[in-house]
Amino acid sequence: MRELRAIDTAAASSACPSWCTAIDHLNDDGHQGPAIEFTAPGDETGAYDDGEPYALLWAALVRETGQPTRVYFDALGDASGGGTHLDVAGLDAVLGDLRTYVDRLQQMRDRLAQITEGEQ
Ligand SMILES: [Zn+2]
Structure with a gap:
């Protein structure tokens, strides 16, 4: 960024x-x-x-x-x-959603790593 x-x-x-x-x-x-x-x-x-x-x-x-x-x-x-x-409350809501998104993206990354282990 x-x-x-x-x-x-x-x-x-x-x-x-x-x-x-x-x-x-x-x-x-x-x-x-x-x-x-x-x-x-x-x-x-x-x-x-x-x-x-x-x-x-x-x-x-x-x-x-x-x-x-x-x-x-x-x-x-x-x-x-x-x-x-x-405003601050609106940003807090967006930040919460982004944190949830990052957590789920991390889970997806970890699952991808399991699935593709040994492929590369
Ligand atoms: Zn100015």
């Missing part, structure tokens, strides 16, 4: 909160902190996107004009506007 700088590019407003790393606010007084992105590995068969890795999850602290500070969580991986603004 890598951490990204804000996408925009110009002088930050003097009214920026301490966590804002946006460089260009593009005539918008909203703010954004550093983003994190999870990129899924490419498929070995090349069936999707010629096997190239693809952005899957994207998140950053944001405060849009007239709105409270939230974490913007985008499961399309690209901050394209199809995501969700989450």
Whole structure:
């Protein structure tokens, strides 16, 4: 997982909160902190996107004009506007679901290792 700088590019407003790393606010007084992105590995068969890795999850602290500070969580991986603004309780729910997902993925990995032992 890598951490990204804000996408925009110009002088930050003097009214920026301490966590804002946006460089260009593009005539918008909203703010954004550093983003994190999870990129899924490419498929070995090349069936999707010629096997190239693809952005899957994207998140950053944001405060849009007239709105409270939230974490913007985008499961399309690209901050394209199809995501969700989450408060602390909302993030707690997502984190719980992700932990469950990781636990089940680990179980699946262990089962795969049993099934394929000796094949490689
Ligand atoms: Zn700002």
